[in-house]
Amino acid sequence: MKCYVQKPSEVQRKWHLIDAEGKTLGRLSTEIAKLLRGKHKVTFTPHVDGGDYVVVINAEKIEVTGKKRDNKVYRHHTGYIGNLKEINFKKLQEKKPEEIIRLSVSGMLPKNKLRAPMMKRLRIFAGPEHVHQAQNVENYEF
Incomplete structure (x- = not known):
């Protein structure tokens, strides 16, 4: 019996639309990471980037x-001495709500060369409108 190994040329990508309204951050992020990696497909191969686009x-x-709304803190360092920047969840949600989901999903993807192309296929919008109607985006419910 032979194992099936997907080749990069055989990958077929679909577009999925997820409405984040009222969803818990962690549960939403795991579903997005699963779609970006391609683990929902029968043809999943760990070393091939076979995931779909997610809006x-x-x-x-x-x-x-x-x-967590008051206590969760996001940190990043600018590279200069003493410049560790901190912002809590509530302020980041007011300032850049897309960044919260982007950071959460990025932490759930593999830490290798496949992460960057997977993150490029993730499109996040703060409001209910998006610019990807032409791609025949399908609603994804979980």
Whole structure:
């Protein structure tokens, strides 16, 4: 019995639309990561980038459980001495709600050369409108 190994030339990509309104951040991010990686397909091969495109709308209406709205902190370093920047969830949601989902999904993808092309296929919009109607985007429910 032989195993099937998908080749990059055989990959067929679809477009999925996910409405983030009222969804929990972690549960939403795992579903997005699964779609970007291609684990929902029968032809999944770990070393081939076989995932689909994902469009997320209503990113500003994402929910978190517990006290994470006030206590969760996002940090990044500018590269200069003493420049560790911190911003909590509530302020980041007001400022850049797309960045919350982008950081969460990025942490759930493999830390190798496949991460960057997978993240390029993720499109996040703060409001209910998106610019990808021409791609025949299908609603994805979970």
